[in-house]
Amino acid sequence: xxxxxxxxxxxxxxxxxxxxxxxxxxxxxxxxxxxxxxxxxxxxxxxxxxxxxxxxxxxxxxxxxxxxxxxxxxxxxxxxxxxxxxxxxxxxxxxxxxxxxxxxxxxxxxxxxxxxxxxxxxxxxxxxxxxxxxxxxxxxxxxxxxxxxxxxxxxxxxxxxxxxxxxxxxxxxxxxxxxxxxxxxxxxxxxxxxxxxxxxxxxxxxxxxxxxxxxxxxxxxxxxxxxxxxxxxxxxxxxxxxxxxxxxxxxxxxxxxxxxxxxxxxxxxxxxxxxxxxxxxxxxxxxxxxxxxxxxxxxxxxxxxxxxxxxxxxxxxxxxxxxxxxxxxxxxxxxxxxxxxxxxxxxxxxxxxxxxxxxxxxxxxxxxxxxxxxxxxxxxxxxxxxxxxxxxxxxxxxxxxxxxxxxx
Ligand code: T4K
Numbered sequence: 258x259x260x261x262x263x264x265x266x267x268x269x270x271x272x273x274x275x276x277x278x279x280x281x282x283x284x285x286x287x288x289x290x291x292x293x294x295x296x297x298x299x300x301x302x303x304x305x306x307x308x309x310x311x312x313x314x315x316x317x318x319x320x321x322x323x324x325x326x327x328x329x330x331x332x333x334x335x336x337x338x339x340x341x342x343x344x345x346x347x348x349x350x351x352x353x354x355x356x357x358x359x360x361x362x363x364x365x366x367x368x369x370x371x372x373x374x375x376x377x378x379x380x381x382x383x384x385x386x387x388x389x390x391x392x393x394x395x396x397x398x399x400x401x402x403x404x405x406x407x408x409x410x411x412x413x414x415x416x417x418x419x420x421x422x423x424x425x426x427x428x429x430x431x432x433x434x435x436x437x438x439x440x441x442x443x444x445x446x447x448x449x450x451x452x453x454x455x456x457x458x459x460x461x462x463x464x465x466x467x468x469x470x471x472x473x474x475x476x477x478x479x480x481x482x483x484x485x486x487x488x489x490x491x492x493x494x495x496x497x498x499x500x501x502x503x504x505x506x507x508x509x510x511x512x513x514x515x516x517x518x519x520x521x522x523x524x525x526x527x528x529x530x531x532x533x534x535x536x537x538x539x540x541x542x543x544x545x546x547x548x549x550x551x552x553x554x555x556x557x558x559x560x561x562x563x564x565x566x567x568x569x570x571x572x573x574x575x576x577x578x579x580x581x582x583x584x585x586x587x588x589x590x591x592x593x594x595x596x597x598x599x600x601x602x603x604x605x606x607x608x609x610x611x612x613x614x615x616x617x618x619x620x621x622x623x624x625x626x627x628x629x630x631x632x633x634x635x636x637x638x639x640x641x642x643x644x645x646x647x648x649x650x651x652x653x654x655x656x657x658x659x660x661x662x663x664x665x
Contacts, residue, residue, distance in 0.1 A: 260636070261643050264650050269580035269658070275636055276582040283458030283586075284628035286524075288510075288517035296509035305505060308485070312508035317468075319515055323436070324445035326470045328477030331503035331511075332484065335432045335454030335467035339365035341501055342450045342469055343400065345479040346426045350397035355385040356594045356606075357613040358404045362430045363593040366402065374398070375594045375603075377610045383407060383545070383559075386612070387415035394419075400426040405434035405444060405451075407545060407557040413439055413447050420448075428452070431470075435461050436522065438552035445470035450480075455507075460521050460556035460626060461514055463507040521627060525555035528625040528634055532558050535638030539645050541567030542574075557588075558623040561616070568648035571621050573655055577644050583637050585621050592617040 266272040287293075300312060307313075313331055320329040332338035343352070343366065352366045356375040366373040374393050379386045383406045390401060401420055403411035411429065420427040427447075431437075432454035434444040445451050450473070455466035471477050479496070482489055487498025503511075514521070529547070536544050545559035562571035569577075571587070578585045592613050593599060594606050607614050623637060644651050 261640060264647050264654060267577060267580065267644070269577050270654055274580065274582045275640060276633070279582045279584050280624040280629060280633060280637070281584050282622050282624050284624065284626055285457045285462050286460055286514065286517070286521045286627045288513040292516065293510060293513040296513060297506060300505045300509055307502055307504040310505040310508070312505045312512060313503055316508040316511045319512070320468055324443040324470055326443065326445045327472040327474065329445065329468050329470040330477060330481055330484065331508065332452070332467040332469060333501050333503055334456065334465050335430070335452050336361045336365050337499070337501040338452040338467040338469045339402070339428070339430060340369055341480050341483050341499070342428050342452055343369055343371070345476055345483060346400065346428065346449055348400040348426060350399050351395060352400045352402055353390055353393050353398060354402045355404050355613070356592050356610050357383060357589055357616050358406060358430065358593060359432070359589055360593055360596055362402065362404055363599065367598065373599070375606055375610060377612045378616070379412070380612045382409045383616060384409055384411040385416070387412045387419060390416065391419055394423050394425070398423070398425060400428060402428045402430060403448070404430040404432070405437065407559055408434045408437045408554050409547070410434065410437065410439040410444060417448070432459070433557065435459065436518065436552060436554045441551070443552070446472060449473065450476060455511060460525060460554050461518060463503065463511040463514070466503050466507045466511065522554060524627045525625055527631070528629060529555040529558065531631045531634040532623065532625070532638065535635050536560070536641065539642050541565070542641060542645060556625065558625050560621045560623065561619045562621060563619065567645050568652050569645060571619050573652070574641065574644060575621055577651070578637070578640060581640055583624065583640070585623050588620060588622045590617045
């Protein structure tokens with residue numbers, strides 16, 4: 258690792274990068290490899306590779322226990338889980354979604370032929386703003402799809418009350434919120450259903466995967482059938498179905514990673530503490546604080562760069578970090594409403610989404626997880642502190658770089 262003593266030491270200005278290898282956001286956490294390989298070996302010996310095999314059954318049972326929820330069914334990924342949930346709930350017409358989320362949330366709605374109606378988010382939690390939701394309800398609205406962004410629960414009480422008052426279904430995209438709680442109860446128990454992602458980049462992964470949790474036996478049964486082509490018996494389907502099943506290899510990874518869950522959580526919590534300590538007092542760089550009185554997974558280290566308090570923009574800080582091999586991400590730039598197929602059909606919608614518009618310019622997510630250690634975090638924060646404290650000079654040099662590139 259290389260420490261910076263002067264601006265010219267920054268890799269973007271020709272110095273040596275701080276890290277010889279890239280540090281990723283979303284580097285997978287991997288549990289005990291021997292246990293995983295043993296499980297995979299057993300899967301192969303059994304010659305039962307998918308379609309409700311023993312690993313999937315055991316994984317689902319452990320999930321139900323962990324979440325204290327009536328039903329928790331594995332999926333091949335969260336995107337399909339969301340689509341199955343919306344179909345099983347018989348949504349139609351318009352579904353209200355936040356514009357500040359990963360594009361999968363919105364695509365899932367559109368993929369089913371429904372109209373996603375973009376809603377702004379709350380500046381403190383980055384989750385859908387219930388006051389704005391209510392304004393968007395029309396006679397065509399059938400559902401609200403909230404996202405527990407960064408593992409921070411939505412305003413569940415307010416959204417539940419709005420959904421009840423207007424006779425709407427309430428679904429939560431809990432892709433980020435595995436092992437999180439709200440008022441002491443695990444996420445997975447709220448709304449009509451909640452959908453988790455176990456994608457490789459999530460702190461708990463099954464390679465690809467997800468799960469749909471609900472306390473409705475009827476909904477769970479409908480989803481289970483839809484997940485398996487609509488089969489209700491060996492040679493009989495009772496509804497339209499698709500293939501959204503989790504494989505035995507993924508479930509074996511899930512079972513193995515569940516055994517290491519406390520270690521993953523401890524690493525994230527330790528890293529979160531280190532980031533809090535080392536980022537403290539950097540002008541204009543604010544870190545999203547989690548409610549430590551509830552269960553959180555601390556899987557995202559989320560910065561907001563306030564340009565009114567620092568000469569450097571979020572994008573300039575990202576450029577500096579990337580040159581140092583710190584692959585910080587601008588989640589979720591540029592906002593779903595500015596991506597296709599939405600942007601061209603609603604070009605002026607940004608005016609209705611002021612908080613989203615601000616966040617997509619400000620947010621930067623830093624690497625964490627078991628692949629990152631305390632020393633590396635101190636170094637990452639040191640780069641940010643040095644860049645900001647020499648902000649004017651750094652900006653001047655960056656301008657020079659752009660001019661050189663332009664004249665080439
Ligand atoms: N709802 C929300 C709110 C979500 O955030 C997501 C997914 C979903 C729904 C849908 O869930 P799934 O259908 O995927 O289960 C990544 C993930 O692909 C995506 O799953 C995730 N959200 C999103 C927040 O992050 P990208 O475009 O950033 O992926 P990518 O390939 O750039 O990977 C991120 C970093 O991780 C890279 O620097 C490389 C590193 N990486 C990635 C993989 C796959 C590794 O080191 N190893 C790996 O195996 O979307």
